[in-house]
Amino acid sequence: MPPPALTRHRRELDEHLQSLVSRVQPPVLDRMIRYHMGWQDVDGAPSDNRGKALRPSLCMLACAAARGDPTRALPAAAAVELVHNFSLLHDEIQDHDRVRHHRPTVWTIWGEAQAINAGDALLALARLAVLQVTPGDETPALLSARALDELTLEMVEGQVMDLEFEETFDVDVAAYLTMIEKKTGALFDCSLRLGALAAGASQDVADRLGRSGRLMGLAFQIRDDMLGIWGSQTQTGKAVAADIRRRKKTLPIVYALSLSGESGRRVRDVFSAEVVSEQGVSDVLSSLDDINAQRYCSELAGEKKDEARAELRDEKLSAKGVAELSEVVDFLLERHY
């Protein structure tokens, strides 16, 4: 069960997001965005396929941890959720993903060209969200806007690296961790940092929460990589060993490739083929077992989680707020979906 802190402000967030999107025209752009956000089906009928809204929840919890009223972080929370959805939309096109969470992706329905536009529009909307400013709050609003852009740029840089890694076997664990820090960690950093800024926290506190978020993002991505190989279909919506079939070089694979020896060679052989056979899938799974890849990933995620929690030990933060954030971090690393 997700901790209550993760869903507490869900209704306000959804209302806020919907009001931001309501200005969009023409109708086809509005439909693509509402479909992608999980609010509508292809025909425009209401549906509920919303995501977990993890990043905006972390943003609002960080605001509370920095002793602010969490609802002050709503514009920032909406902004990070929109940036996240912008990146998903473009990522689906780039990876040729036809399905996400059991639904056809936007580009398979409206075509790649219009899907690129829908992503671009989400990014512009994210910016407009964070620039909603109460008079007197100009300076924190500017700091938040700049942080959002810095971290969006970093996320795009991570996506560039991710696509480059697909073309090579010359990836080591350090380079992989740098890539996911950018691709996933940066937006988690942004979520917590913007929450702190919305609370009116000092730069020092904002930096600390940002660093904690970045580490949470790393732990989250490592957990996601593990689920892509060892998660079960009913829980994740993906086939078992989905990332092996897609020849995605996630952490367990990069770890295997980085070791000299039989396991790394077998993984490389399977990943070099055009299509991965069932035999290939089980070869990779047993190679990963041989090198204890699951334990390796699990321990690394645990380390990042501990580091993330260590950043939260600061008397300037609210003990209750920190406890709730920690609960969410624990949940992220125990989730099975």
Added chain:
Amino acid sequence: MPPPALTRHRRELDEHLQSLVSRVQPPVLDRMIRYHMGWQDVDGAPSDNRGKALRPSLCMLACAAARGDPTRALPAAAAVELVHNFSLLHDEIQDHDRVRHHRPTVWTIWGEAQAINAGDALLALARLAVLQVTPGDETPALLSARALDELTLEMVEGQVMDLEFEETFDVDVAAYLTMIEKKTGALFDCSLRLGALAAGASQDVADRLGRSGRLMGLAFQIRDDMLGIWGSQTQTGKAVAADIRRRKKTLPIVYALSLSGESGRRVRDVFSAEVVSEQGVSDVLSSLDDINAQRYCSELAGEKKDEARAELRDEKLSAKGVAELSEVVDFLLERHY
């Protein structure tokens, strides 16, 4: 010859843009951006294939017209140039354009997926450009950032409409003008508006310059549409009647389609075929002659230009600044490239 006002600040602008881009990593992203901006060739060797930098020049001229020091508008000028380049990069992917200004487009070299990232990075950089703020200037900076986002969103909406129009013959002149107002006019609006805001102008003056820019953008796009059909290859870098061969429904074509009678039917026939033959090209050209399409477009562009100049008649503006802006507008409508 371009008026001197159009190139006066070119060196400062280029330096400013290059310094903004210098933070980008990894190398492949840096290379895509520098190639797209025309500063480097594919191998990374320096080259000069820079664009006209029309929008940033208008931004700085608008700042001077609003009685500001034009160099104060440099961050805003850089921002609009980056947004323009973001839109070109994604547009090339969407239209499958393999060549622009005699050079292969980014996606043909680095692939569509990485080209999407390069466009995304340019948009994030544009935002960072406009958020460079001198202390004390927080309020105009926020107004500028918000205007940039509003008008970027409007531009994306225009691009959505443009792609929709490709799928239908059911386009009238009014809908077409709305589309180009969004797709092209919005960023011209933004260029002049941000120049005014950088000068510390009142909202009233910023609105006036923005409206003038929007009308300039309309006139500019109509002129561009004319060059796409009646321009000559040496001057535009495109084949004669290039937009007919690409079956692009630009204003002359939309005008023909909107008329009942033989000319509209012939145009529709040619545009309905999978491939446009040489005979088709000359059929369309003679149909456009029959309905005086060139004069129609020229007069409409002239009207928009007059309206743009009328907006500049305001005693709050500097007479010298307005004269220079007007000279640039005249140039835009006489250019042959």
